[in-house]
Amino acid sequence: xxxxxxxxxxxxxxxxxxxxxxxxxxxxxxxxxxxxxxxxxxxxxxxxxxxxxxxxxxxxxxxxxxxxxxxxxxxxxxxxxxxxxxxxxxxxxxxxxxxxxxxxxxxxxxxxxxxxxxxxxxxxxxxxxxxxxxxxxxxxxxxxxxxxxxxxxxxxxxxxxxxxxxxxxxxxxxxxxxxxxxxxxxxxxx
Amino acid sequence: xxxxxxxxxxxxxxxxxxxxxxxxxxxxxxxxxxxxxxxxxxxxxxxxxxxxxxxxxxxxxxxxxxxxxxxxxxxxxxxxxxxxxxxxxxxxxxxxxxxxxxxxxxxxxxxxxxxxxxxxxxxxxxx
Numbered sequence: 001x002x003x004x005x006x007x008x009x010x011x012x013x014x015x016x017x018x019x020x021x022x023x024x025x026x027x028x029x030x031x032x033x034x035x036x037x038x039x040x041x042x043x044x045x046x047x048x049x050x051x052x053x054x055x056x057x058x059x060x061x062x063x064x065x066x067x068x069x070x071x072x073x074x075x076x077x078x079x080x081x082x083x084x085x086x087x088x089x090x091x092x093x094x095x096x097x098x099x100x101x102x103x104x105x106x107x108x109x110x111x112x113x114x115x116x117x118x119x120x121x122x123x124x125x126x127x128x129x130x131x132x133x134x135x136x137x138x139x140x141x142x143x144x145x146x147x148x149x150x151x152x153x154x155x156x157x158x159x160x161x162x163x164x165x166x167x168x169x170x171x172x173x174x175x176x177x178x179x180x181x182x183x184x185x186x187x188x189x190x
Numbered sequence: 191x192x193x194x195x196x197x198x199x200x201x202x203x204x205x206x207x208x209x210x211x212x213x214x215x216x217x218x219x220x221x222x223x224x225x226x227x228x229x230x231x232x233x234x235x236x237x238x239x240x241x242x243x244x245x246x247x248x249x250x251x252x253x254x255x256x257x258x259x260x261x262x263x264x265x266x267x268x269x270x271x272x273x274x275x276x277x278x279x280x281x282x283x284x285x286x287x288x289x290x291x292x293x294x295x296x297x298x299x300x301x302x303x304x305x306x307x308x309x310x311x312x313x314x315x316x317x
Contacts, residue, residue: 011274141276177193177295177316178295178297
């Protein structure tokens, strides 16, 4: 089962996603898949990571750092955990970082198509191996600004990824000023 | 307190005036200072996000100032753009502004009796 949680900056989507994941994991093993690049962190990113760590503290998440090639977490889960995988839940935070990392990792940016296909393929793989996958993604689409080519490619990639994740998801939630709004629920949809 | 959020130019203030205002009111734009003659009226804080930005720009603490406002006018109506739904800006001040406005709105939504999101003039009551 997959849940997609969307929201803008400072919307409270992370806090909601963590609570949501704890509720559905019900005491089963839960992983936190951290996608923020930690190799070249500046002070602000460090503060942001610390804030998220504090928020997670004591909630029983096992953190796996995976800024690239997200399906790589499967191997790490097997290494750290011999439990039945089928009971595992994972929270991926967040798709906007993963997409940026995949796109701008090399000397020249990848096209939105290459990035989108790679990420979707890996998410499909991951989703099959987990009982529940919760993905946090960002709404970066509503500032009405025309950006340079690279940023436009990035926006296209994330837009397309969100769209495809929503098709795969059983539930899509948008968080607005900390309030979760369910925009799709397979149980309610016809 | 009521919180009204939505994108730019979505008819948020009109929504408030049509929906909530039946008696004397005052619309504050760009500040939180309520003049003595306006005490007792319905207080509407319009363009809340712009005020947050100005406050940060001048080294103020919008979080504290909002708390003081709510203590004195617990029934006010706060109207704000949702500004977090875009590409994270390169400029640090712009990033701070978005982040802090977002967190402030989450906090206000938690305290509000009612939260409405307005899109093309239509209000969705989300709390």
